[in-house]
Amino acid sequence: MPPRKAAATAPAASRPSRAVTKRKAAEPAEAPISKKAKAAVKPAVATSKADPAAEKGRKAPAKKAAASKQSQPAASRKTAQPTKAKMSQSTAATPAAPKETGRKRKAEAEVTAAPPAKKVKPLVKGAVINEPPTERLNIYVFGEGSSGELGLGTAKNAVDVKRPRLNPNLAADKAGIIKIVAGGMHCLALTHDSKILSWGVNDQGALGRDTQWEGGLRDMDAAEDSDSEDGDDNGINPRECTPTAVDFSETEVAEGVRFTDVAAGDSCSFALTDDGRVYGWGTFRKGDGIFGFTSPGNVVTRPVLIPDLKKITAIATGSNHALALDSTGAVFAWGSGEQMQLGRRIIARTQTEGLTPRQFGLPKGPKNGITQIASGADHSFAISKNGAVYSWGCNNFGETGIAAGAGEDNACVTNPTIITSLNGQNITHIAAGTHHTIAATEAGECLVWGRADSAQTGIDMDDIKKMPEDAIIRDAKSDPRIIMIPQPVSEIEGEVSAVAAAGDQCIAITKGGKAWSWGFSSNYQTGQGTDEDVEVATMIDNTAVREKKLTGADCGGQFGLVTERVLRN
Template identity: 60%
Template sequence: MPPKKAAANTSAKVTKAPPAMPKSSTARKGSTSKVTAPATRAAPKRVAYQPKKEVAEPKATIKKAAPKRAAPKKAITATSSTTTAAKMGTKRKAEEEAEAPPAKKAAVGRKIAPAKKPTAKKTALAKKPAAKKTAPTTKGTKRKVEDEVEAPPAKMAAIAKKIAPAKKPVAKKDATATQTKAAATKKTTSTRKTQTEVPAKKSTAEKPAAATSRKRKATDESAAAPAKKAKVLKKGAVINEPPTERLNVYVFGEGSAGELGLGTSKRAIDVMRPRLNVNLAADKVGVVQVVAGGMHVIALTHDNKILTWGVNDQGALGRDTEWDGGLKDVDAAGDDSDEEDDDNGLNPKESTPGEVDFSAVEIAEGARFVQVAAGDSCSFALTDDGRVYGWGTFRGNEGIFGFNPDTEVAKRPVLNTDLKKITSITAGANHALALDSNGAVFAWGSGQQNQLGRRVVERTKLGGLRAREFGLPKGAKKGIVSIVAGSYHNFAIDRTGNVYSWGLNNYGQTGVTENAGEDEALVLKPQVIEALKGKHITSIEGGGHHSLCSTSDGDCLIWGRVDGHQMGIEPNEIAQMGDNAMMKDDKGAPRIIRLPQKVTAIEGAVVHVAASSDHNVVITKEGKAWSWGFSANYQTGQAETEDVEVATMIDNTATRDVRLNGATAGGQFSIVTAGVAG
C-alpha cells in the first residue's frame, strides 16, 4: 500500500518520482497450449519501493527519495481467530471457535492454538459456580499468563508463582465477594481488546508477562520462539561431508532486485557478460556452493556460513532486510547530478550477501552445513547429520500457498521435523525433494502440477506441505542415488543408471512421450525415460518447459519446448527431425522435441548443465561456458538481448583465462564458478 501523501509544506522541499526499474518481460511467443504453470520461474518484477516519509524541515537544500521498490503487502495479523485460522490453513474450524467462551476467543485471537487442541472446551470459570474459585487449567510450563482466562488477584498470584495444581481448587472465600469479583472479571474479559490488562490490585509476587506478542503477525510465528540450548552432535551421526573447494563467483544478467549480489553500485543492474563478484571473493569469503532461485541466491561458505541475497518479499533470504532508504541532497534548483554518486538505490541489505539468521532454531553443536537449495520464494539447508532447515514460502496458482501446515511465511529458518538422515536436497519453483540414506525420496510443497508424485486434491492440498515419501517403481525403491527438481517436474536416478521422471509434461519436458504436448498433460507416477537408458547420465537439469543432461561420453542432450530457442540446435537440424522425435504446431512450425537430441554446436565434452525457465548454461571439461535461449536481460552472458538461437561459448576478459567448473541459472540472471587452489 503506498504511503499517505505528506502535508503541504511551504519550504523548498520537493520529492522526485523514482525512476522506473528496468522491465524484463519473459513472455514467450508461439505457444498455443493452455499452460497451468507460469512460463518462467522468476517472480513478477516489483515496482519501486516507497521509503518511509520524513517530516520536512525548512532548509536551503531539498531531498529526493532514492529509487526503491514497493514494500510487500502487510501480513495479516492474528486478531480475528476465525479469519486468521482460515487463512493460515490450520485445521481449526469457525464453528469450534464459536462454541468457546469470550475469554477463550480472545486468547485464540492472539495466538493460534495447535490444530489438535479442541477449541470448544469450556474453561474452569464457565463450569464452576460463581461462589467458588477454581485455578485455571494449565498445560505445560510454557503457557503464558496472557493465554489464561483473567482471574482475581489471588488466582493470578498463584499462577505467577506456578504453585496452583492444574485441577486443585483454591480455598473458598466469601460468596458475595467472589460473585462481585467474578462479575467484574467477566465484564473485563468480554470488552477488552488485549490480554495485557490485569486487576487493579495484584499480589506483590505477581509478574505479568510482557505484552510483546499481542499484535504478532502470523508470518512471524516461526521466529517467535527463542533459540534453545544446542545439543551436542552425537557420535556417529555424521552422514554427509561438505564441499571444500573455494570458488570465485561470476555473475551476469538482470540485477535490478539485487540478484547479482553486487551491492548498490549502478554497475550492478544490467551485467552483460560474466563479472567477478568482489563481495564473494574466494580468498575473503570462500564460497563452496552457490544456487540461484527465481530472484534470490543462496551460498554456502567454507567456514559453515550460509549467505543470501536478492528479493526477500516472502522471507526467502532468512534474515532481516528492513531498510528505511536514503535521501539525496539536491540543490535549490532541483539538480541532483553528481558524477561521484554511484548509488543505484537498491536496498543494501538485499543486494549485498548477508548471513542467514539461525538464532531462533536449535542446531546441534558441531553440526556443519553441507548443501543448499533454492526455489522461487524458498530456501533450504542440509546439515551433516541429515537434518533439513528451510525458510520462505511456497506459492500456488492463487498466490502464497504456505511453508508448512502451521506457518504461511517462515522469515527465519525452521527445522523440517518430517525429514531425518537426508543426504541430498533440491528445489523446484514451488516444491522440494529430499533423498535419505536408504534411497527413499520425499516431496513437499505445491503439488498442483503433480510435482509431488502423489495426487493432491483441493480439499487436502495443504497436506502437500508435509514432506512424505512417495511410491517409486519396485526396481527403484531404496536404490535412488540422485535427485533433481525442474520448475514443475523432477528427475531421479537409481543405482543402475535408470532415470525416472514425473510432473508437468505439457511440452514433453519429462522425457516421457506418452501424452507429451497435450494441454495440462501430467506424468502422475515416476516413469523411466526409455530414451536415456544406457546413456550414463552425469548431470541433469529441468527448466520451465524443457530439460537437458550430460552423459559420460560428454554429450549434451536436450528435449522439450522449441519456440523460445531453448534447444540451442540449428533450425535446419530441427526441421530434419522425424515426426517421432518432433511435434509441430497448427502452422507446421516445430513446437516440441519429444526425444532427447544432441546439441551439436558445443565443442568439448560437457560435464555440467544448468537451466532456468527458458535459457541454459553448460560447462565443458575444458572449463568453458556455453549458453543459449531467452536473453532479454543478458542472462546468457552474450551481451545480447535477442534470443541466442544456437549454443555459443561465453568469451570475455573476466573468464577467458579461468577454468570454470560450475553454473546455476536464476529467473533472469546466471552464475558461473571457478575453483581456486588452496
C-alpha cells in the same frame, strides 16, 4: 508417417517462469501453467503457469494480517469493590459455603492441577553422513540485477551486467564460497566456515533474515545499462543486494554441526547439515498466491528445522516444490503439487498435505535405490543405482521426456516413470528450466529435450526441422515446437561435465573449463552480451573468463553465474 501435430489447445509460449522479464510475451499462455510470476518479478527457476515475460516488476511483500480488534481479548473489567460497610453487611447476610472434603475435593484438586513442564531435549549432533565441498570458488555473475540478484551491492553498474563479471563480494580469498545456487530471484551461498549467505528478493522470507530498509523507491527506467565500473548508488535495498549471513540466532542447531549444501526455489530456501538434517525458510506458492511452508498460508522468515526429514544426503528444488534424498535411497517430496510435481496425486481437498515431506513411488534399497535428484520448474527427476532415469510432473511440452500427453493442455505425469529413451545413456547430471530439460552423459555428451520453439535447446532450428517425425511435435504451422526424444547439442566443443537451466536458458560447462550458453536473453541472462535470443549453443567469452577454467554454473529467472575453483580449504 505424417507429421505429428501439437494439439490445437497446446500450451502457448511461456517465458522463464522463474522471473518476469523485460520483453513482452510473444503469445498468450494456452496451458494452465500454474506458477507464480514472482510478483513484479521472480517466479524463479520457475512457474509453469503463467508467462512471466509479459511484464516486469516486483511483487509486493506479503502483508502481515493485522489482528482485528475482535480477535484481541477484551480488557478484563474490574468489579466494583464494595465499601467496608457494605462488605460486612454482605458477608453477614450470606453464609459461608461449606468446606468440601473427601473424594470429591481430592478429585477436583487432581483435575485442576497444572501439568509439570516438559523438558525439551537439546538437539544432539548425529553421525556425519555428508561432507561439504573443499574448494573455494570465484563467482562470475551476469544478467538482471535490479533486485539485487547478482549480489554486487549498490553500485549503479550492478543493474544490468551483459557479460560475466567477477563478484568482488564473493571472491574466494574474501568470502570463501564453496557452494552457490540460484533461485528465481535470490541466491544462497555456503562458505568454508559453514555460514550461509543470501541476497536478492526477500518479499516472502526467501533470504532468511531481516532486510527492512528506510531508503526510498528508485526509478528503474532511469538506470543506465552499462558494464562500466563507474556509477553512483543505484537505490537498491543494500540489505537485499549485499551477501549477508542468514539469521540462525533463533534456530536450534546442534553443537558442532556443519552445513554441507543449499538449495533455492522461487521463494523458498533450504540448507543441509553434515548429519542429514534439513532447515528451510520462505514459502511455497501456487497459482492463486501463497500456499504455505510449515502450515497453510504461512511465510517462515527465519530457518526452521524440518522434523520429518532425517539422514538426508541431497536436496533439490523446483519453483515451488522440494525433493530430499536419504541415505537409504528413498526420496521425499513436498510443496505445491498442482502439476503433480510431488510424484503423487494431490486433490484440492487434501492439498495442504503437500506441505509434509512424503515418500512416493520410487524404488529404494541397496540395489535399485535413488542416487541423484533434480528438478525443473514443475517437473522432477531421479536417477537410480542401476542407471534408470525417472521423471514426473508437468508435461505440456514433453519436458519430462515421457511421450504421453506431450503437447496437450494440462498434461502431467502423475507418478515416477522411466524415460526409456535414456536407457543406456549413463546420465550423470540433469537440470531443467520451465518446459525443457538438459542432461550430461558419462561420455560427455549434452542432451536436450522439451520445448524447442524459443531457442531453449541450443540446436539450430534448421537441424530440428530435419529430425525424424517421431522425435518432434509440430505446431499448427508445421514448425517444430517440441523435441520428444533427447537430442545431442552438437555445437558444443568438448565433453560436457556440468549443466544448468532455468526459465528458457541453459549453460553447459565442459571438462576443459569453458562455458556454453543459449536461450532467452532479454536480460542478458545468457552472458553473451545480447538481449536477443541466443538460438545456438555459443561459448561465453570475455576478458573476465577467457583464461579461466570454469567448473560450475547455475541459472536464475533473469540471471546466471559461472564458478571457478581457486583455493582448497
